[in-house]
Structures are given as C-alpha cells and as structure tokens.
Amino acid sequence: MDRKQKLELTWIGKGNRPRLEPRILLEDPEKSHLAVHRVTDNDIFDNRLIFGDNLLALKALEQEFTGKIKCIYIDPPYNTQQAFQYYDDSLEHSTWLSLLRDRIEILHRLLSADGLFWIHLDDSEVHYCKLLLDEVFFRSNFVAHITYERSGAAGLGQGGFIVDTGEHILLYRKGTLPSRKVFSFQDLDIKTIKRYNKALTEKGERELVAEFVAKSNNLPVRVYRHSGFRIETIPLARFEEREEEIKSEFVRRFDLLFRTNQIQKENEFQRDLVGRMDKKHLYSVDYTPSRGKNEGMPTTLYYYNAELFAWLSDTARVEEGHIVKSSNITSVWSHSELPKADMQNEGGVEFPRGKKPEQLLRRIIDMSTERSDWVLDSFAGSGTTGAVAHKMGRRWIMVELGEHCHTHIIPRLSAVIEGRDSRGITKAVNWQGGGGFRYFRVAPSLLEKDKWGNWVISKEYNSAMLAEAICKLEGFTYAPSDVVYWQHGFSNERDFIYITTQNLSHDQLQSLSDEVGSDRTLLVLCSAFRGNPERYPNLTVKKIPNAVLKRCEWGHDDYSLKVENLPKAPPKPGQGDLTFVGTEGGGE
Ligand SMILES: C[S@@+](CC[C@H](N)C(=O)[O-])C[C@H]1O[C@@H](n2cnc3c(N)ncnc32)[C@H](O)[C@@H]1O
Numbered sequence: 384m385d386r387k388q389k390l391e392l393t394w395i396g397k398g399n400r401p402r403l404e405p406r407i408l409l410e411d412p413e414k415s416h417l418a419v420h421r422v423t424d425n426d427i428f429d430n431r432l433i434f435g436d437n438l439l440a441l442k443a444l445e446q447e448f449t450g451k452i453k454c455i456y457i458d459p460p461y462n463t464q465q466a467f468q469y470y471d472d473s474l475e476h477s478t479w480l481s482l483l484r485d486r487i488e489i490l491h492r493l494l495s496a497d498g499l500f501w502i503h504l505d506d507s508e509v510h511y512c513k514l515l516l517d518e519v520f521f522r523s524n525f526v527a528h529i530t531y532e533r534s535g536a537a538g539l540g541q542g543g544f545i546v547d548t549g550e551h552i553l554l555y556r557k558g559t560l561p562s563r564k565v566f567s568f569q570d571l572d573i574k575t576i577k578r579y580n581k582a583l584t585e586k587g588e589r590e591l592v593a594e595f596v597a598k599s600n601n602l603p604v605r606v607y608r609h610s611g612f613r614i615e616t617i618p619l620a621r622f623e624e625r626e627e628e629i630k631s632e633f634v635r636r637f638d639l640l641f642r643t644n645q646i647q648k649e650n651e652f653q654r655d656l657v658g659r660m661d662k663k664h665l666y667s668v669d670y671t672p673s674r675g676k677n678e679g680m681p682t683t684l685y686y687y688n689a690e691l692f693a694w695l696s697d698t699a700r701v702e703e704g705h706i707v708k709s710s711n712i713t714s715v716w717s718h719s720e721l722p723k724a725d726m727q728n729e730g731g732v733e734f735p736r737g738k739k740p741e742q743l744l745r746r747i748i749d750m751s752t753e754r755s756d757w758v759l760d761s762f763a764g765s766g767t768t769g770a771v772a773h774k775m776g777r778r779w780i781m782v783e784l785g786e787h788c789h790t791h792i793i794p795r796l797s798a799v800i801e802g803r804d805s806r807g808i809t810k811a812v813n814w815q816g817g818g819g820f821r822y823f824r825v826a827p828s829l830l831e832k833d834k835w836g837n838w839v840i841s842k843e844y845n846s847a848m849l850a851e852a853i854c855k856l857e858g859f860t861y862a863p864s865d866v867v868y869w870q871h872g873f874s875n876e877r878d879f880i881y882i883t884t885q886n887l888s889h890d891q892l893q894s895l896s897d898e899v900g901s902d903r904t905l906l907v908l909c910s911a912f913r914g915n916p917e918r919y920p921n922l923t924v925k926k927i928p929n930a931v932l933k934r935c936e937w938g939h940d941d942y943s944l945k946v947e948n949l950p951k952a953p954p955k956p957g958q959g960d961l962t963f964v965g966t967e968g969g970g971e
Pocket residue numbers: 435436437438458459460734737738739740761762763764765766767768782783784785942943944964965966967968969970
C-alpha cells in the first residue's frame with residue numbers, strides 16, 4: 384500500500400488554483416455612510432462594505448486582515464442546479480467545490496487563532512464541503528455540524544418521501560476555541576413558571592447558629608437563622624383570565640422568585656445541614672462547594688421548611704418582557720428556538736429565499752466574538768451579518784457582488800446606523816443607532832495590454848493608486864510620507880519603498896542614495912533607469928511593470944461563480960446564458 388496516500392475528496396480541476404492579483408480597494412465616500420453624531424463613545428465607523436467578487440476582495444483584504452477576523456459566517460449560493468442544467472453533474476459539483484475551496488483557503492488565512500468559521504449549506508453539498516473543510520482546516524479542528532431547522536413542517540406545502548425542513552451549519556475553529564460560554568434562551572413554559580410563585584421579599588436579620596468544617600474540602604460551613612424575613616406568594620387563582628397580569632408580576636419580581644426542593648436523602652452534607660434546622664425558619668448557609676458548577680467559589684444556599692431553595696434566576700432571565708430559560712447550546716437549532724416569523728420584514732428589505740434571521744446571526748456572533756472584534760461575511764446577500772454585528776457593537780466586513788449591495792445592504796445598514804431599524808434583534812440588544820461603514824470596490828487590474836499586446840500600467844491608475852498597488856504586491860505597508868517624497872511605504876522601520884513612473888537618471892539615483900543614508904534601505908520601482916544600480920548599496924532598483932509581471936495573473940476580473948468561466952462542455956441545443964452570479968440560492 385502507498386503509505387503517502389491520504390483520505391481526500393478529489394474533483395475535476397482540483398489542482399488548478401488561480402494566481403490572484405492582490406488588488407487595492409477603492410473607497411467611494413458617496414456610498415459610505417457615517418452617523419451624523421456619536422451615540423456612544425464606543426461607536427464604530429471603520430466597518431467595510433465591499434462591492435465585487437469575493438475572491439478578489441478577500442485577496443485584497445489579506446495584507447491587512449490576515450489572522451485578525453474572529454468570526455466568519457458564509458452562506459454561499461448552494462441551489463445551483465438551474466445554472467448547471469446543461470452540464471454534467473460531476474462538473475457542477477466540481478466547479479462549486481473549486482470556487483468554494485479558493486475562497487475558503489483565503490478565509491482560513493484571515494481567521495484569527497481563536498476565531499470560528501461557520502458555513503451555512505443545504506444537503507446538496509454539505510457532505511462534500513465537510514471533506515473539503517477537513518482538508519483546509521484539518522479534521523481535528525472540526526467543532527460541530529449544526530442541524531438548523533429552517534422552518535416548521537406545517538405550511539411548507541411540500542410533499543416528498545421526507546419533507547426537508549433542515550439546513551446545515553458546519554463549524555470549524557482555526558486553533559483554540561473561545562473560552563466564553565454562551566447559552567440558548569427559550570420562552571419558559573408557563574407550567575414551570577407557576578412553580579416559582581414564591582418571592583423572598585425580605586431576608587431579615589441573620590444569626591450564626593452553627594459552624595463546622597466540610598469533610599470534602601476542609602473549608603468552613605456557616606449556618607445562619609433568619610428573623611424578620613418575609614416570603615410572599617404570587618396568587619395563581621383564575622390564571623386564564625389574569626394571565627397577563629400574573630406574568631407581569633413574575634417579571635417584576637423575577638430576581639426574588641424561588642421554589643423549594645426536598646434535599647436528596649443520599650446527600651450526607653445536605654442531610655446533616657437540614658438536621659440542624661427548625662422548619663418554621665429561613666436559613667442560609669455559606670460554604671465553598673468541592674464540586675459542581677460552583678466548585679471553589681464561595682456560595683450561599685437558602686433553606687425554608689427544611690427544603691432547599693431553587694432560584695428562577697439560576698436557570699432563566701428576562702428578555703424583552705419575557706421570562707426565558709437558559710440551557711446549553713446543542714447541535715440542533717430548532718425553529719422554536721430561533722423563530723423566523725418576522726424574518727422577511729427584518730432590515731426593511733425583501734430578499735426572498737436567501738435572507739437569514741437576525742437571531743441566528745446573533746447567536747453565531749455571540750458564540751464567536753467580544754465587543755469590537757471583527758466579523759466577516761463574504762456572501763453578504765441582504766446584509767444580515769453586518770446588520771447584526773453592527774447592533775452588537777462588533778466591527779464588520781461584508782462582500783457582495785450583486786446589485787443588491789446597493790439596493791439592499793446600503794439602505795439596511797444606513798437604517799441601522801440612523802437608529803431607524805426597530806426590527807430583528809434591535810430591542811434585545813438595546814440598539815440605539817450610531818457608527819458607520821465605508822464603501823469600497825475592488826480596483827481594476829494594475830496591468831492592461833496595449834495595442835501591441837504588451838503589459839502596461841492601466842490608464843485607470845493615478846500615481847497614488849499605483850504606489851498603493853505596488854506596495855501591496857511587494858508586501859510593504861502603504862504609508863506615503865507628507866515630508867519625504869520617496870517614502871511611499873515601509874516593510875520595517877529602516878526599509879522603505881519608492882514608486883515612480885519616471886525614468887531615473889544616474890544623478891537622481893545618486894541623490895536618492897545619499898538621502899536614504901547608510902542605515903536605511905530603499906526599494907525603488909520606476910519605469911526605467913540609467914546607470915548601474917549595484918553602485919548604490921542601500922538601493923534596490925527595479926523596473927515596472929517587468930518586475931511584477933510574473934507575480935500573478937493580470938487583467939483577470941471575473942472569478943465569480945459563472946458558468947462561462949468553466950472548462951468547455953459540448954453545448955446542447957437551446958443552451959443560453961447560464962450566469963448564476965448573484966442568485967439568491969441559499970436558504971430556499
Ligand atoms: C444566500 S445569499 C446570502 C444571504 C444572506 N445570508 C442574508 O441573510 O441575506 C448568497 C449571496 O452570495 C452572493 N454571491 C454569490 N457569489 C458571489 C461572489 N463570487 N462574490 C460575492 N458575492 C457573491 C449572492 O449575490 C447572494 O447575495
């Protein structure tokens with residue numbers, strides 16, 4: 384057996400990788416949107432909306448964002464059958480995999496060491512994608528396969544052997560998992576709430592009545608008896624008629640509500656404590672648990688009627704006037720947990736079939752990030768990810784190639800910034816407005832062919848764009864100096880870059896060399912030069928475009944999911960234009 388053989392998915396064209404040009408991004412301030420004034424001191428204005436194909440856009444982000452993104456969520460088009468209806472099935476899947484692989488490899492580089500990558504798919508590609516992701520992220524970094532219930536079965540109007548109500552979210556980490564714990568919250572059922580209808584409204588004075596050392600950890604246990612305490616009961620009579628009134632009473636007294644549970648007879652520690660108590664009194668016990676979720680933390684337990692208190696607030700919280708129960712997040716995200724009733728109205732934009740609910744993105748962002756961390760979605764659609772990230776005080780980057788970048792995302796995010804979007808998670812996170820975003824498009828290729836077929840610098844580039852683009856190609860940080868004309872960027876504090884379309888003479892090179900001095904170095908890129916560059920030990924002189932010609936493929940603008948970008952298949956009668964770029968394929 385070949386020992387080098389590995390378990391992998393192969394597909395047509397797997398070995399072909401585009402040699403991407405690292406483009407610059409051009410800001411269009413007319414389409415950027417900033418709040419007119421600050422709402423809080425923490426407002427974030429540096430969010431980025433990029434219009435264009437995401438492969439070139441992600442490549443463009445690489446220099447600034449490698450290892451910096453905490454949360455990547457993508458929801459790529461997966462309903463591709465229509466576009467590929469004239470092609471053979473394996474080509475369809477192969478193309479989809481190649482296009483996705485090229486993007487995922489860059490996304491993996493952008494992710495921070497403790498970042499999380501989430502991809503939302505249907506069952507047509509999820510299994511293939513899992514193998515692809517195992518290759519890019521490594522199988523050991525697979526975290527979960529989440530079954531996402533896209534809708535309840537009722538009302539779908541679908542037949543079939545099995546009604547498909549599910550979608551899939553695959554979750555990978557890059558290195559470490561975030562240490563914070565996030566819980567799922569669901570409306571607590573009324574039967575459970577009713578059991579917590581006692582409120583400890585007054586704890587009274589407490590007096591030490593016993594003190595001993597716990598056998599389990601040798602730490603002190605102190606037992607107190609309370610006098611002057613007050614326990615009130617919320618009356619539940621005529622519940623149906625008074626439901627709203629009773630529920631608001633539960634919400635008002637939420638922090639005081641408890642029920643009591645009999646102690647477990649086999650728990651010696653509890654038995655011993657209760658044995659010391661008189662049933663008519665309220666007792667509290669200060670101790671340090673030796674195991675369980677409060678292990679090692681000073682804790683107070685309450686007892687009444689020789690039974691142990693269970694506080695409602697230990698397992699629930701109040702959200703938007705409702706008592707909701709917290710539980711661990713599982714790998715099944717049900718419709719009732721993440722309701723979608725108002726999804727079509729969210730953000731005030733219509734995006735049938737593709738739009739995802741804000742609550743879903745809230746959970747994903749909550750599980751992956753802290754305030755002001757970067758969140759990225761390179762298949763932005765109607766802009767749900769950015770809208771949610773913005774309302775949660777995260778920084779965001781979104782890429783969208785369809786015209787709905789302008790018709791949906793800009794209006795949606797502008798409403799969020801101006802505090803006009805009251806739907807989705809707005810109330811739950813108490814979003815008031817503020818912040819902003821900058822709009823960019825991917826610059827055209829740096830090089831174009833002249834009429835003789837020679838590569839020349841594109842006429843669309845001015846000198847600032849040229850300098851920025853060459854800095855990026857050469858791996859320098861673009862930082863033009865206002866004072867020193869030859870400092871366009873730097874790679875470290877002693878190494879600089881100078882870009883010019885001039886033909887530099889010997890005298891010009893000599894004077895540059897003198898100015899740079901013996902403790903600094905300068906990379907010079909110019910159209911032409913005279914003289915022997917070896918004479919200047921502190922200068923490296925190269926010609927553009929020759930010096931960069933072999934770096935990547937030039938003039939290639941379209942890496943999008945278009946059928947015309949595929950290897951040729953024999954056309955069949957009636958074959959038309961099969962572009963499926965920008966279709967809202969996901970989440971049909
Ligand atoms: C299923 S939708 C995403 C919906 C989004 N999650 C939401 O909640 O609105 C997929 C989006 O990816 C976009 N898209 C497809 N190919 C793209 C590409 N190559 N570059 C950028 N966006 C692309 C489509 O235009 C579409 O808007």
